[in-house]
Amino acid sequence: MTEEKYDLTTRVGRFKHFGSVDPIEGTKPTQKEDMKDLQQTKKDFLFAIDHVGINQVKYPVIIDHMQSVGNFSLSTSLTRDEKGINMSRLIESLELHYHNGIELSFESLSSLTESIRTKMKQNSAQVEVKSTWFYDKASPVTQLTGRAHAQIGYTINKDENNEDRKFYMQSDVTTLCPCSKEISEYSAHNQRGTVTVSLDLYDHKDIPKNHKEIVLEIMEANASSQLYPILKRTDEKKVTERAYENPRFVEDILRLIAYDLVELDWVKGFTLICENKESIHQHDAYSQLTYNKE
Structure with missing residues (x-):
């Protein structure tokens, strides 16, 4: 079997040399409005679900006017007659509340949780986030100040009432x-x-x-x-x-x-x-x- 020769001076040639192939002529829709939305399928799916969403989401947060990194879990409930949720909307909701980071306060996170619940059209939503809080701490005698830290976390779970x-x-x-x-x-x-x-x-x-x-x-x-x-x-x-x-x-x-x-x-x-x-x-x-x- 003769090995096909490629022009290794081009990136396309090098890719094919390492096994890349040309895309196939597909038959499925390429426009969003023509694509089937499986998540929106309505029928009896046996059980409602308490929480479905995404976790291990690394995202900038603000704690006492200082930026840190939060590890988020974002989820909603899911009724028995719905197949799934549109998970991309969870990140969209997070982005809507971004102002150089998400402020870690009960007020800010409550607003984010309600935004997720209404955007996803679900009965309840939950936001959980953990982060590192840095704060000033002085030594007991010389009063020399340095940056100390503790791990903190907030959980907000909201329904209509x-x-x-x-x-x-x-x-x-x-x-x-x-x-x-x-x-x-x-x-x-x-x-x-x-x-x-x-x-x-x-x-x-x-x-x-x-x-x-x-x-x-x-x-x-x-x-x-x-x-x-x-x-x-x-x-x-x-x-x-x-x-x-x-x-x-x-x-x-x-x-x-x-x-x-x-x-x-x-x-x-x-x-x-x-x-x-x-x-x-x-x-x-x-x-x-x-x-x-x-």
Whole structure:
């Protein structure tokens, strides 16, 4: 079989040399108005669907006037008599709310969710987004300021009559073992702990503009000590001594955080998790607490 020769000085020739072929003469429509829309097929498809959409959508967001990157999940409900949704409209809705990024606030995300619900002509819609929040934090003694960060997330679920709002934060803290301090002649083992707070919020209560700062302060104040981007020697002395003065099990941290959260009138319920990267074990310590005021 004779190998066909191509002009390798052209891109087309090189492509064909590597196996590319010419397009075929198709028979299906090329104009949108002539194409069949399978998603709009109407008949009994057995079940309604709670959520259908797209996730892992990386998109610019604005947090306190600073740009970051959000990871979005966008979805709607789907009635029993519809085959599917037009998913491109989800990104179209996202683009309509773009102003150098999507502002991560309950007001902005509520507007986006309602826009998706109405554009998709569905009973309900949900927007979920997680991102990194950067904020200024000063060291405890020298007051040297650096950029600290925490993971935050918002979830809005809307139908015609109701709106369900959730807020998520995950941040690291210092924990010092009470048992180690109790049994040792000197010192006590400590480690970095990760605290995760997932809040269910009342839809009829005003949520403070500084809700991120409120939740972060509760998380950090109830740990043995805090983490800082910059520490000089006098700061390090303060931080390590504070940890020694405030020993905490993972169980202690969750119970103390829970007490403070119960007192927030805009919080309906919560799930708390604390995980310690143990410094004297190969395993981690873990605790979880769920509470609902209603």
